[in-house]
Amino acid sequence: MIYSRYNFLWRSEQFGYMIYNSLTNCFAQIEKDIFEMLSNVKLGKEINLESIDEETLDIMNSSKIFVESDDDELLSLKFKKYSHRFNQRFLSLTIAPTLDCNFKCSYCFEDPGKKNYMSLATENKLIDFIKKFNNLDFLHVSWYGGEPLMAEKTIQRLTKSLINFGLNYSASITTNGYLLNKKFINQLESLRINDIQVTIDGPEEIHNARRPHKNRGGSFNTIIDNLHNLSVYKKDKRIAIKVRVNIDTTNEQCYADIYNYIKNIDKSIYVYPGFVQEVTTCQSNSSCNFDRFRKASFKISNFKERSILDEYFYPRLSGSECMARHINSFLIGPEGEVYKCWSDVGQQERVIGSITDDSITNFTLMTRYILGADPFDNKDCKDCFFLPICGGGCPYFALKNHYEDGQYDICYIAKDCLQEFLELHYEKKMKAGDNLNLIASANKSVV
Amino acid sequence: MNKKKKVMIIEKGTTSLSRLSNGQLSKVFGALLPCNEFGTCELIFRGSCNDFTGDCGLYIPPKEVEVTSC
Numbered sequence: 001m002i003y004s005r006y007n008f009l010w011r012s013e014q015f016g017y018m019i020y021n022s023l024t025n026c027f028a029q030i031e032k033d034i035f036e037m038l039s040n041v042k043l044g045k046e047i048n049l050e051s052i053d054e055e056t057l058d059i060m061n062s063s064k065i066f067v068e069s070d071d072d073e074l075l076s077l078k079f080k081k082y083s084h085r086f087n088q089r090f091l092s093l094t095i096a097p098t099l100d101c102n103f104k105c106s107y108c109f110e111d112p113g114k115k116n117y118m119s120l121a122t123e124n125k126l127i128d129f130i131k132k133f134n135n136l137d138f139l140h141v142s143w144y145g146g147e148p149l150m151a152e153k154t155i156q157r158l159t160k161s162l163i164n165f166g167l168n169y170s171a172s173i174t175t176n177g178y179l180l181n182k183k184f185i186n187q188l189e190s191l192r193i194n195d196i197q198v199t200i201d202g203p204e205e206i207h208n209a210r211r212p213h214k215n216r217g218g219s220f221n222t223i224i225d226n227l228h229n230l231s232v233y234k235k236d237k238r239i240a241i242k243v244r245v246n247i248d249t250t251n252e253q254c255y256a257d258i259y260n261y262i263k264n265i266d267k268s269i270y271v272y273p274g275f276v277q278e279v280t281t282c283q284s285n286s287s288c289n290f291d292r293f294r295k296a297s298f299k300i301s302n303f304k305e306r307s308i309l310d311e312y313f314y315p316r317l318s319g320s321e322c323m324a325r326h327i328n329s330f331l332i333g334p335e336g337e338v339y340k341c342w343s344d345v346g347q348q349e350r351v352i353g354s355i356t357d358d359s360i361t362n363f364t365l366m367t368r369y370i371l372g373a374d375p376f377d378n379k380d381c382k383d384c385f386f387l388p389i390c391g392g393g394c395p396y397f398a399l400k401n402h403y404e405d406g407q408y409d410i411c412y413i414a415k416d417c418l419q420e421f422l423e424l425h426y427e428k429k430m431k432a433g434d435n436l437n438l439i440a441s442a443n444k445s446v447v
Numbered sequence: 448m449n450k451k452k453k454v455m456i457i458e459k460g461t462t463s464l465s466r467l468s469n470g471q472l473s474k475v476f477g478a479l480l481p482c483n484e485f486g487t488c489e490l491i492f493r494g495s496c497n498d499f500t501g502d503c504g505l506y507i508p509p510k511e512v513e514v515t516s517c
Contacts (some may be wrong), residue, residue, distance in 0.1 A: 028462035031453045063460065116485045314458060426457060 001049070003041045008386055011035065012423055019065060020422055022388045025317050026063035027422060038065070064241045076377045084320045085327060085370065090134050092329040094142040095126070095158065097151035098336055099141075099346055103176050103219065106210045107246065107276050114346050116144070117153050118334040122356060125336055127161050130354040133328070142174065143193070144331070144342065149179035149332075159191045168387040170194060177223040178213060185226075185233045190350055196230070197242045198223060202254040203261065210251070224265070232265035241269045247290070248276040252298065256306035261275055273298065295413045296421075303424060313421040313428070314416065318391025324369045325395050340369040341396045369395055373402035386412045 006023040017035035020027045030038070034056065047066065060066045067073055099114035108225065118126075130139070141162060143155055163169055172195030180198065185247035188196075200223060201210040208218035230241055243262050244423050246257055262270045275290045290298065302308040324341040331339040333346070336356035344350030352369075353360040358367060375392025377382035392398060393410025400406030414421040 021460070024460040025458065026456065027458040029455045029457060034453050053453065059454045059456065063456075317460075429457065 001047050001064045001068060002070070003047070003300045004073065005070045005383075006073070006102075006388065007038075007042070007065055008385065008418060008422075009035070009042060010419055011040055012419070012426075015426055017424060018422065018426075020418070021063050021065055021079070022315065022385055025066045025315060025388075026065075027314075027425070028059070028063070035397065039072055044417055053226075061306050068190050070167050072351075074376075081318075081376070085325050087326070088328055089135060090140070090326075090328055091130065091136050091139045092323055092326065093130075093334050094144045094323065094329075094331040094342065095148075095213075096144045096146055096331065096333050097148055097154035097158075097347060099146040101145060101147040101176070102150060102178055102214055103147065103211055104214050107210070107248070107408065116152055116334045118336075120157075121152060122334070123158055123161075123421070126158065128330075129358070130162070130165065132219060132358075139165060139169050141169075141171045143171065144174050144345075146245075146334075147176055147179070148173060152179070152184065155191065163192065165239060172196070172221060172433075176211065176219070177226050180223075180226040180230065182229050185230055187270070188233070188239070189237070192336050195240045195242075195246055196237060199244045199400060200258060200262065201246050202251045202258050204399070206251050206254055208247070215282040227262070227265055227269070231269070234266075235270075235367040241266070243269055243271045244430060245271065247273040247298070248289075255298075256308060257304065258282065258356055259306075259308055267382040274389065292409050292411060292413050296417050299416075300415075300420065300424065303428075309428070311325075312425075313414070314425040315389045315412070317423070321391070322395050326369060340366060343396045368399055368403065386415055390447075 004021060005021065006021050008020045008022070009018070010016050014188075015029065017030045017032055018028070019030055019035075019038065026206075034052075037048075037051065052060070057066075063072065085134075095118075098117040100117065101108075109181075138158065138301045140164060145151075148155060157232065159171065169192055171191060171193045173193050174197045177198035177200070180196070199211065200220070201207045202219040204218070206221045207223075211219055212256075213219045213222075227241070227243070233239075234241060245258055247255060255273060262269055262271050275295055299311055299313065303311040303313075320326075329340075331342060331345065332355060333339065333351075333405075337352050338353040338355060339345060339350055340352055350362075350364040352362045375387060379390055380390075381387050390410070391410040393412075397406065397408035397410045401408055401410070
């Protein structure tokens with residue numbers, strides 16, 4: 001039995017002795033004598049099992065604070081990830097029924113010249129394509145674009161056919177929200193859409209400057225009206241509404257304003273920052289991007305200074321794989337072209353194949369996405385405490401780094417401030433009234 | 448008198464790895480699909496983009512993760 005390298009042990013100035021394990025995502029407060037014992041074990045002293053009471057030892061084992069071998073734990077992690085990566089019982093399709101869009105956003109990475117819509121023939125080819133997958137239990141569709149609601153009829157027709165496969169079916173949609181009107185909202189149930197993402201970039205003036213309608217100018221009020229209607233509709237339904245606020249250096253100060261504005265519409269709407277990243281010319285360390293440290297401090301400031309109390313700090317294990325890595329996940333464009341990643345949409349050189357003639361045209365890119373730049377082949381990642389959390393980071397940028405000399409930082413944002421994040425999480429739980437003060441009070445005298 | 452706890456769990460974390468090693472063979476090969484509170488499989492999300500490390504526009508609300516498996 002050894003002390004796991006996935007342990008993070010520290011003495012908090014405020015809260016006493018703590019331990020966190022990134023493999024199990026377990027977080028505990030411990031007594032001083034346990035802290036001292038663990039500190040010694042960490043330094044190489046043998047674990048004296050007889051000195052540990054049974055309950056404590058059980059926790060140490062189940063939380064993987066003590067393990068037989070870290071290498072075996074890494075193998076378990078790899079096994080879990082690969083099980084997801086090569087899972088063929090699940091088909092996940094992102095369908096862009098059009099690349100046309102009714103907005104002209106200042107930072108959009110898609111080509112505004114593309115206005116093609118999926119034809120009936122391509123819709124039929126898509127159904128034929130799905131029929132070729134055997135032994136499926138689950139089918140999920142993410143409607144994407146362009147603006148998918150500009151191709152509402154395609155969504156309706158395809159959904160009808162997709163439901164007829166008789167699989168466990170669910171759908172989500174990423175939309176700018178402008179056409180998310182009452183008429184479409186009333187179809188959500190029949191379209192099986194239970195997850196909706198809308199983007200709003202700030203209060204009215206800022207949003208309208210960044211995300212104007214192509215012909216009608218400001219889009220803010222229409223989207224807000226639609227969110228009100230959606231909120232009323234979802235009252236008795238299991239449906240997730242997420243509002244992404246694209247953040248860069250020019251609008252970060254208004255995040256709290258729009259956050260509070262939307263929360264006043266409906267507290268259950270998830271509002272979160274999406275950091276705008278230039279994917280063509282800029283690197284992570286360029287001035288146009290938020291680097292990891294700035295993202296972390298943005299979250300901390302939201303909580304401490306901007307009173308966004310539900311800002312979340314607790315690490316989340318990377319349980320599954322990104323669609324880019326998953327063997328049965330594809331993005332289908334309006335011409336039937338196939339991509340592995342959303343960031344590739346509309347770029348001919350990033351197309352991996354076509355459903356219209358069932359061809360793979362870029363086998364290299366496909367295998368790179370699935371197997372290339374693999375964190376389990378990278379010594380730094382394999383040795384990293386954070387691998388269970390980040391899972392190796394975004395594959396799109398991992399490929400950029402590995403094959404194109406990119407310098408993108410794809411590490412977990414709290415890599416350099418884990419202690420602060422964990423203590424903020426603890427503080428939030430304390431404030432929320434969780435019964436966590438048992439040892440905290442006991443430890444007050446020692447800190 | 449109650450015995451004083453030496454360790455107090457703040458977050459118990461996941462047990463999925465333990466479950467894998469506890470012999471649920473049918474769950475191991477291809478069947479382990481984490482799903483969220485909305486019944487949507489987590490696989491659809493770009494799971495590697497936790498906490499906005501990537502360019503992805505998707506987001507898994509914190510409470511949804513590691514709820515159960517399908």
